[in-house]
Amino acid sequence: MNRREFIWTLPGLGASIWLTGCSIDPVTGQKTFVMMGKEQEIAVDKQHSPHQFSEDYGVTQDPGLNRYVADVGNRLGKVSHRPDMPYNFQTVNANYVNAYAFPGGSIAATRGILLELDNEDSLAALMGHEVGHVNGRHFAERQAKSSLLDIVVASATVAAASSKPQYGELAQLIGSFGGGALLAHYSRENEREADALGMEYMSRAGLNPGGMGDLMNMLNTQSREKPGTLELMFATHPMSSERVANTSRALQSTYAEAAKRPRQKERYMDNTSRLRSMKPAIGEQQKGESMLNQKKYDTAEGHLNQALRLAPEDYPGLVLMAKTQMAMNRPREAQPYLMKAKSIYPTEAQASQLAGVTHLQLRQPDKALAAFQEFDRLLPGNPNTTFLKGYSLEQMQNKKAAAQEYYNYLQMTRQGGQAQHAFSRLQGWGLVK
Ligand SMILES: [Zn+2]
Known part of the structure; x- marks a missing residue:
C-alpha cells in the first residue's frame, strides 16, 4: 500500500456531515434552509468553546464578576426568540477587546472589553448582540462545514x-487556535440583525437600549486609540458607519421611550471594581x-x-x-x-x-x-x-x-x-x- 492509499483507508472520523433540512427561523418565523439543527449547534459548541476559553486564559477567577456578567446575559437570553437554548455567559481572562458566541449559546466577553465599558446597559448591548447571533443562527449559516479537526x-x-x-x-x-480560527466571522447582514435583536432583547428585559450606542462609541474611540486590541473583534464582527446610523435611528424611533430609562452605572462599577483595580x-x-x-x-x-x-x-x-x-x-x-x-x-x-x-x-x-x-x-x-x-x-x-x-x-x-x-x-x- 502506498502512503496515499494508507492514509485514505485508515478508519477515521472523515468529513463531518451535518444534517441538512428545513427548519423554522426563530426570528422571522419563516421556513429556512439551515445546515445545522439545534442538536448539532449544541454539539459544535461543546466541542469548540472550551478550547477558545482556554486560548483566552480561562474563565476569570473573579467569581463575583463572572456571576454578574452571566446575570446580565441571562436576562437577555430569557426574553430572546430562543429562550430554551443552554446559554452560558463567561468572562474570559484575555486582554484584547472582544466578545463572541458559539452556536449552542456559550458566550464570552474578555476582561479587556469589560475594562472599557462603564455601564450595565452597554454590557447588556454586548451580550444582547451575541445572543442575537445565536438567535439569528448565524454560526450555522457561516461555519456549517468546519469541525475542530479541519x-x-x-x-x-x-x-x-x-x-x-x-x-x-x-x-x-500550541495555541494553534490563535487568530480566532475557532470564532465565527460574520457578514454585515449578520451584524445588522444582531444589533437589532440585541436592542430588542434589551428593551424587553427592561434595560436601556441606548447601551448599544454607548458600546459602538466606545469601539470607535478604541479603534482610534488602541487599534491592535480590536483587530480580532472587527475581523469577526465587521464595524460600519451603517451600524452606527441604524442604531441611532432605532433609538430615536422604535426605542425612543425605552432609551429614556436610567443607565445602570453604579452597579457596573461595583461589580467590576476588582477588575478595574x-x-x-x-x-x-x-x-x-x-x-x-x-x-x-x-x-x-x-x-x-x-x-x-x-x-x-x-x-x-x-x-x-x-x-x-x-x-x-x-x-x-x-x-x-x-x-x-x-x-x-x-x-x-x-x-x-x-x-x-x-x-x-x-x-x-x-x-x-x-x-x-x-x-x-x-x-x-x-x-x-x-x-x-x-x-x-x-x-x-x-x-x-x-x-x-x-x-x-x-x-x-x-x-x-x-x-x-x-x-x-x-x-x-x-x-x-
Ligand atoms: Zn457580531
Whole structure:
C-alpha cells in the first residue's frame, strides 16, 4: 500500500456531515434552509468553546464578576426568540477587546472589553448582540462545514520532524487556535440583525437600549486609540458607519421611550471594581502582547515584568511572560512562570501544554509526556495533544506507545506536517508499508 492509499483507508472520523433540512427561523418565523439543527449547534459548541476559553486564559477567577456578567446575559437570553437554548455567559481572562458566541449559546466577553465599558446597559448591548447571533443562527449559516479537526489541520501545518525542535516550530502546535480560527466571522447582514435583536432583547428585559450606542462609541474611540486590541473583534464582527446610523435611528424611533430609562452605572462599577483595580497591569500586558506579536521580545519582557510587579499572581501575566521566554529560546527561564501559573489556576490547561513544550525544548521527553497528559485531562479533544504525546514517546524511544498515538492521530487527520511525520515514523518502524 502506498502512503496515499494508507492514509485514505485508515478508519477515521472523515468529513463531518451535518444534517441538512428545513427548519423554522426563530426570528422571522419563516421556513429556512439551515445546515445545522439545534442538536448539532449544541454539539459544535461543546466541542469548540472550551478550547477558545482556554486560548483566552480561562474563565476569570473573579467569581463575583463572572456571576454578574452571566446575570446580565441571562436576562437577555430569557426574553430572546430562543429562550430554551443552554446559554452560558463567561468572562474570559484575555486582554484584547472582544466578545463572541458559539452556536449552542456559550458566550464570552474578555476582561479587556469589560475594562472599557462603564455601564450595565452597554454590557447588556454586548451580550444582547451575541445572543442575537445565536438567535439569528448565524454560526450555522457561516461555519456549517468546519469541525475542530479541519481547523487544527488548517492552522498547524508544521512538520515537527527535527530532532531538536525550536519554539518557532512548536509554537504552531500550541495555541494553534490563535487568530480566532475557532470564532465565527460574520457578514454585515449578520451584524445588522444582531444589533437589532440585541436592542430588542434589551428593551424587553427592561434595560436601556441606548447601551448599544454607548458600546459602538466606545469601539470607535478604541479603534482610534488602541487599534491592535480590536483587530480580532472587527475581523469577526465587521464595524460600519451603517451600524452606527441604524442604531441611532432605532433609538430615536422604535426605542425612543425605552432609551429614556436610567443607565445602570453604579452597579457596573461595583461589580467590576476588582477588575478595574488591575487596569495598570492589564495595560502593561496589552503592550507586552503587542510587542510579542511584533517579535520585539526584549521590549515585551520589560512590559510583562512591569505587569508582574503590579499583579504578581495574575495567570495571563505569568503565561505571557513564559511565552516570551520561550520565544527567546529560554525554556528554562519560562518554567518557573508556568509552574506558578499552574499553582494559581490548576484547572486551566494552557500552562500545562506550554510546560510540555519547554520540556521538549530541553530534551526531557518524559516530563513533556507527563505535561501533555495533564493537558489532555484538563482539556480533552485537542488533536495536537495526541501528536505531541506520540512525539514525546518517540523521543523516549518508546516506539510501541508512540506508534499507538501516531496511529490515533492519523485516524483523526491525514493532512499536514504532523500527519506526514506520524506516517513516516509508522513506515520507518515497519508498521505500514
Ligand atoms: Zn457580531
